[in-house]
Amino acid sequence: MPRYALKVEYDGTPFAGWQAQADQPSVQGAVEAALARLDPGFAAGARIAAAGRTDAGVHATGQVAHADLAKGWDPFRLSEALNWHLKPAPVAILAAAAVADDFHARFSALERRYTFRLIARRAPVTHERGRVWQVLNPLDVTTMRAGAAHLIGRHDFTTFRSSICQAQSPVKSLDRIEIEEIPLPDGTEYRFHLRARSFLHNQVRSIVGTLERVGAGSWHSDRVAEALAARDRAACGPVCPPQGLYLTGVNYPQDPFAG
Missing domain, CATH: 3.30.70.580 (Pseudouridine synthase I, catalytic domain, N-terminal subdomain)
Structure with a gap:
């Protein structure tokens, strides 16, 4: 076949x-x-x-x-x-x-890539409704990048996975977190790009929800490292809603769609 x-x-x-x-x-x-x-x-x-x-x-x-x-x-x-x-x-x-x-x-698969889209603006989103997470106030992208840096590499991500995750091990290697800041006419869009061989259940949404707290000033960026080290789901920030999350690509030893 x-x-x-x-x-x-x-x-x-x-x-x-x-x-x-x-x-x-x-x-x-x-x-x-x-x-x-x-x-x-x-x-x-x-x-x-x-x-x-x-x-x-x-x-x-x-x-x-x-x-x-x-x-x-x-x-x-x-x-x-x-x-x-x-x-x-x-x-x-x-x-x-x-x-x-x-x-x-x-x-x-050798790698999976996800992007999370977050828009900060006062007025409700209309055309992007259901496709982004909206918050009302702008975020500090510098502190979010500092918080994200603590998560790069191979770690026990127990804090950042769902309690119903079925993965055999919470240890994963997170290869990249890049945060884009895109000015909009009435606000700002933040795009979180994450790359890893594989992800735990709710790992991306848990990470983005935590970094949003850093960008909003509710968390110091070093608290991300403390949360990671705790290996405790209770130490995680809020899990952000699903509608801003996109699976954007999968890499293989040979690209099946090349050419």
């Missing part, structure tokens, strides 16, 4: 998350329903696998999944056919590629 990698973009607002659920809409369910219109295996209940299981309300611009199909497809025609059958769901197949049988969207 030929295997295909799919690069998937979606608005997570109407979904209960990526993972298929029996009684709630999911991104996985939407893609599998489209595949079922094209492939007998998926019509009989075959499943796809993804690089990351995003939570309810989380978006993606570069999710990757793989599917085993009963017959060979031209990758462009496959993506076009899937996009036709995905309508009107806010899900798009940006690219499809034939891959080797040992390619796995999750287990072959």
Whole structure:
């Protein structure tokens, strides 16, 4: 059975998350329903696998999944056919590629990249509603960067993971946190870019929620290091809402979509 990698973009607002659920809409369910219109295996209940299981309300611009199909497809025609059958769901197949049988969207990944968007302004957001986290007052990006620096490297991230996280170990290597400050006509947008081989459940949202407290002046930047060292969920700052979070890309030993 030929295997295909799919690069998937979606608005997570109407979904209960990526993972298929029996009684709630999911991104996985939407893609599998489209595949079922094209492939007998998926019509009989075959499943796809993804690089990351995003939570309810989380978006993606570069999710990757793989599917085993009963017959060979031209990758462009496959993506076009899937996009036709995905309508009107806010899900798009940006690219499809034939891959080797040992390619796995999750287990072959070397790095995952997330971006969190936060807008500070007094007036409610309108066009970006459901796609950013809004706070009312501007943040100090310098102190947030100082706080973020404590988290780079290999650490026990118990403080910054959900109490229901199923990962076997809380020890992860966080390779990068970059914070952009983008002036807007009526406020400021802050974009938090994080890169790691893998992330714990709610790790990004826990980190951003904590750094927002630093930027707001409620926490000193050194308190981030103290929270990390505590290895205690109670030491974490607030977990920010999901709507500002985007899975923006996944890296593999060879880019399946190159060329």
